[in-house]
Amino acid sequence: MPVSSLTASDLAQVTRVAELIRSHQSFLIVGHVRPDGDCIGSQLALGLGLRALGKQVRVYTPGPLMRHLTFLPHAHMVETALDMSFEPEVTAYVDCGGRDRAGQDFEPRGRIINIDHHLSNDHFGDAAYVNTRATAAGEMVYDVLQHLGVELTADIASALYLAIMADSGSFKFSNTVTRTFEIVTELVRAGASPSWIASEFYDTQRPGTLWLKGQILSHLHYECEGRLCWAEITQEMYERAGGESCEPEGLVSELRSIEGVEVSVLIHELAEGGARAGIRSRGTWDVNMIATELGGGGHRNASGCFIRGNYPEVRDRILDVARRHLAQPPAAQQVTAG
């Protein structure tokens, strides 16, 4: 086997999931709301794999299913309306950090499988494979299908490639490790086309999204000697761009990557008043502290908050807190607030 073995603990989990799959015949595979490339790719690969074993399979996500997620072979298998007459023996959650991620109204039927890599996952279900070291849920579906002896067809490989490529930021995030590339090698060998998948997934930008991105990039604000970079998206901008679905993805992280910038803040005016903000840092700045002070939270280098109220006042409050943190060195920030 060219791919590194699983740890004993992971193998035990995979074995239990595989046993539950082998001993049942009908499956509902569910993903999370606002599915991403990992979610759809993992669901589709598991669905195709179980069908190859002769199982009855339906694949469901609450959606919305964006165009850049529906290019894969057999993507039409993914349903966004739940057929209530379907009574599966097993409900398999994929890439869901918790049961509630499959939608508020969703009720599982039959026994429950849980395949996921989120820290928040509490190992719910009758058979759970939770591996927070996995690059993507797709990598874990790969493990399960290998254990089941499912042949790696080009269609399954393509779905898994999408999952891993998407959740690793095209192999740029820190979850990209040796085993990631070991598996990807097998996927490409089995027929996944890296350039085709990347092109279908990334190269479908809407004119309104690019216009909005352009407006933001040409109106960036630099403060604190260039260490703080912030920008805002107002409702007026959203209206001109074609609505909030035109929000450019990953922009607040891109702002963090500017020379000299240590903390970036992207503030969105909300239609109902107030704002939500994404806050990012690199290096030692703990932006979770900034977000926590604003009633939000997250991780050390990536946090966010959501504040109701008068927009200009809320925006200024967010910026004031960020400025105050940046006025002291990162080490002092930790000591003071920690």
Next chain:
Amino acid sequence: MPVSSLTASDLAQVTRVAELIRSHQSFLIVGHVRPDGDCIGSQLALGLGLRALGKQVRVYTPGPLMRHLTFLPHAHMVETALDMSFEPEVTAYVDCGGRDRAGQDFEPRGRIINIDHHLSNDHFGDAAYVNTRATAAGEMVYDVLQHLGVELTADIASALYLAIMADSGSFKFSNTVTRTFEIVTELVRAGASPSWIASEFYDTQRPGTLWLKGQILSHLHYECEGRLCWAEITQEMYERAGGESCEPEGLVSELRSIEGVEVSVLIHELAEGGARAGIRSRGTWDVNMIATELGGGGHRNASGCFIRGNYPEVRDRILDVARRHLAQPPAAQQVTAG
């Protein structure tokens, strides 16, 4: 060996290069003008590898050496001023499509090695390894070092990872194949850090570059029912952004990736008058025909031209030719012009 074997023809070339290296003691490793990640990564890896064999090595590129290329361990080995007193037994060209790519004034000394993957390479030198199927020159340096039995240290692996990541567009271009990932797996196993290298290489954007990108993205022109997208960068915009070095990389390709766009054109006003234009297409449009009609050329999906004269007139001429081509279906375009 976990990495696929070379073809017999490639192996014969690698063997000759390795023999020439084994039988000599001092080397000058040269790259091309405006070196990119592949060039610097390949040069550095070859330099470190030959030093590990006890050879005397100097590494030279005519430059300029941008900041995002100098983060690797031992990057200080790369010199941009040539020490004329150094008399190497061998000059090794890396990633140079021709001898002239190492700079107009550069004269090789001693015997010549040529390691490159460009179509234009005519196999010059005493020992040439030219492989146009290689993802990057870095992949070929990997082949040579493996053949020489050089240990893959973390520093060599990091340099090769940069080379392959950069020339594959972070594994998005069509040169990304099974062997790419086989080699990358070995590099990461040897200690290359994908996220660190990607962050150092990609996350160093200048404020002026982002402002310019923002201006362009919020002033895109769509014509021919949205199939043609064009934009311009005037000298006034360059001046405000901080000079022509603030040109955003890869932008004309990004414009091609907008929903519905088939051909993209980015026109740069030149300081000395006239314009240069990058022209990109996806699918069946042959933009080489558009560029050829304008006195330029290139490839089917990526071409360019350079025209002297009055800027507004030159810009309009470029756009008129593009519009005329897009007025007919791609098949007809080929029949008429081919």
